[in-house]
Amino acid sequence: MVAELGQFVLVLALITAICQGVLPLVGAHYQNMALMKLADNASFVQFAALTGAFICLTIGYVTSDFSILNVASNSHSLKPLLYKISGVWGNHEGSLLLWVWILALFGFAVALFGRNLPDSLKARVLAIQGLIGVGFLLFVLFTSNPFERLSPAPFDGNGLNPLLQDPGLAFHPPFLYLGYVGLSVTFSFAIAALIEGKVDPAWARWVRPWTLAAWAFLTIGIALGSWWAYYELGWGGWWFWDPVENASFMPWLAATALLHSAIVVEKRDTLKNWTILLAIIAFSLSLLGTFLVRSGVLNSVHAFASDPARGVFILMFLIFVIGGSLVLYAVRAPAMKGGGLFAPISREGALVLNNLLLSTAAATVLLGTLYPIFLDAFTGEKVSVGPPYFNATFLPLAVPLVIAMAFGPFLPWKRADLGSALSRLKFALFAALIVLGLTWWLQTDGPLLAMVGMGLFAWLLIGSLIEWTDRIKLFRAPLSSSWRRMVNLPRSAHGMTVAHIGVALVVLGITASEAWQSERLGIMKPGETVIVGGYDFRFEGAEQITGPNYNALRGTFTASSGSGAGYQMFPEQRVYTDPPMMTTEAAIRPMLTADLYVVIGDEDGTGGYATRIYHKPFISWIWLGCLTMFFGGFLSLSDRRLRLGAPKKRQLEIKGEKAPNQI
Structure with missing residues (x-):
């Protein structure tokens, strides 16, 4: 009975998603308030239906209902309860159900927390979310049904892949999917903005919290996967540039670029087209990861399925979503002109450099990931692109990126003096040189890149701390004044500092563990x-x-x-x-x-x-750094979620002092 109930609510979710995807778009076009408001109710019904489906499948696993093919194929009566539950998403069909449930969760969250959104924009965003849900629900129902019956039912199940019977893998997929699917919201905002032909600072303020949430979840999801590979696979490493690892890393790079690009749109009303394109690319890369994992085009310990029919369906959906969004972008983007001008040496210039380096890094990873697949498809030749390629192409981009991370926050908007920023960073430069010198003295046979890495760690760590102390005027004003400035400093500013410190810790962990193991x-x-x-x-x-x-x-x-x-x-x-x-x-x-x-x-x-x-x-500092980045992201998010509407000027109760710069 539980399987039939799950099947019923899945069909109900599909019907609701179709209504959510079509009717609000019509309502927004004709300014029909009733049809636009339908999007809110439809998002709730779809979320409730998919929650019911997920509960039904979970009941099947917990009770060991082996008359359900998915349960019989991936569970066993002797499995510990934790792995019975994690087995729900430890397979192709169940993980897709988790995907669409999280998609509905984000749609419901937009409806719930987007009260300040203009009605037409909100309706279009929820409609795009609904159309994405239609595609995935069709995929679930017609190629990957988790409630398919098995008759006669076996006495016991085949059991979950032992590699997945681990606490790390119990939590890794949900966090990773929260990141993957969270990018669908930024994609929906981008498509809705293209339809309306309007991108402004208010749009950027609405997009940033969703980008932050997706980025933070993706960060912790990737970290958990890396940690699992480190202690479970027994090979002693933490990252192998596996194609499926790359499939999660590429949208993270794009989301990081999008997060910083949205700042420029919000503060300076420029880089509009680029930000829209990044939102499209970030979600497209998450869909590409879905295709790689489930199409059978590669072999990986992370891959779920190898059914070509499923791969063709996902490929068609991928082409439709990416191709359609890029065509819409090509038609509508030229009409959206950027606003403020800025000099190359400025806060905007630093963020543009950040975007160029991150985008180029994502492109190099994409090339190394897809090249063997395309070569095999067109020529039948088997090649392997491994760590030597990725290390040789990614590291030269990562070094200037880390250097720029310390510079950027010191540069004012529109026009800046590089010499002034350098003078404020002299202690960070001094610390970097000291650490580099100590590393050379203690490890005279150490590789040059390791010394550079240790210098970069000190540069970014001290630079981030200097920038934070500069904001609150620590040691330059009475302690009581600095305390008040710290308390009144936006949480997004604190979050940026914490996230940058997390990156510094990751640099330390990677450098030391790889050089001196x-x-x-x-x-x-x-x-x-x-x-x-x-x-x-x-x-x-x-x-x-x-x-x-x-x-x-x-x-x-x-x-x-x-x-x-x-x-x-x-x-x-x-x-x-x-x-x-x-x-x-x-x-x-x-x-x-x-x-x-x-x-x-x-x-x-x-x-x-x-x-x-x-x-x-x-080596543990790699994951400690990722946790720090995650915390920094949610510290920023706790501030941005309260500021989804029109911006409000902050008032400091500090006599004779201006509000610190916000980012």
Whole structure:
């Protein structure tokens, strides 16, 4: 019964999405208020229907209803409850249902929080959201139905992919989809603006909160996926430039550019066409990621499906959405002229440079991701584009981007003096040179890029802190005055500083872990000790253990540095039976300065075991930095959500002081 109910509400959601996608557009064209208001109610009904469908599928998983094909294919009665629930979206059909549910969630959120939007713009935005929902609901119902029955029902299910039976993968897809699908709102705003032929600072203020939300969720989603790959796959790395990793990274780059471009539209009423194009590109790249994961054109541990029919459907939808939006852009964009002029050395100029570097970076990643696919399709030749290409093309763009991040906030709008900004950043430059020199002194054999990376970390960290202290006039005014300025400073300003500090921490983690990692791969017998990264790793032995739904070989290692008690570490090699698969569970000892990382493999037949031991300096700072960026994004969002309407002048209760610059 639960499957039939889920199927019914899915059909109801499709009918509602069609009404939401068509009638409000007609109402906005003819200024029919009743039809325009229908968009709000339709978005609520669609969200409620898809919530019901998602609950029905979840009930099927929790109760192990193996008469549902999707449950039988991806669950098992012995699975822990957490993985029964995460199994709902740990497969192609269920993840698509999660996608359309989040799409409806964002549509409902626009209807709920967009009370200050003009009626015609709001109706068009919700209509575009509805049309996107129509495409995905058709895909779900006709090619990827999660409620398809299986008769006769098996006694038990096949089980979820063991690689996905992990807490990191339980939370990674929802956050990632919140980012992917959140970009649909910015896309809908862009298409609605093209239809109306109007982009102004108010439009940019309405777009920025949705861009911030999508960017923040995408940041934490990518970080969770990277963290999972680090500790679950057992290869010791955190990023491999896998095509599906790239598919999430490209819309993040585009969303970052869009976020900064919208600032220029809001503050200076310029870069309108470019901002609209970025909104289209960002969502198009998220759709491209959907195509790559579900079309079968590539093999990846992240890929969901390999059904060509599904791939053709997504490709047609992709062409329709991207092609249609670009045609509309080509027709309508020339009529929207930018406003204010600005000098190359200015806040606007710095943000334009930011956009150029981010867009070029996204283009290089896109080329490296799609080139093997196109070459295979047209010539049959198999090639692999791996880390050497991406490192050689992406890093030269990342270096000036980090340098510009510290400069930009010091530059005033319209026209600026570069010398003045440099003088205010002299302490950041001094700190960067000191850190670079210390790195060279302590690591004389270290690579040049590592020294540059450490210098960039100090430059951006200190530069961001200087900019923040400059806003509140710390040490240049009485502490009470600085405190009042800090309290009255917009949260978006605090959020920008926090997010930039997060980027600095990521730079530190990437640089140190990649440049100065120590490793030892080889056979070890019980009682043997090896030294890696200044730590003694003693192999105590291995034993067979039994888990909830797996058997495992567990090793025991003692890691000590000679200055205290040792750390017990227990890496495992697990063997699952439903479905049959072997996985590696690394033992990790995270610390502020380094991670200790141990993996155990097969026995060699003589009492020894294959082992991999790593010492990874500062690698945890990569994810700490991502969390900091996420927090910075939502700190900014907490300010912007209260300012969706017409801007209001801030009044500081500080005698004789002007309000600090806002960004």
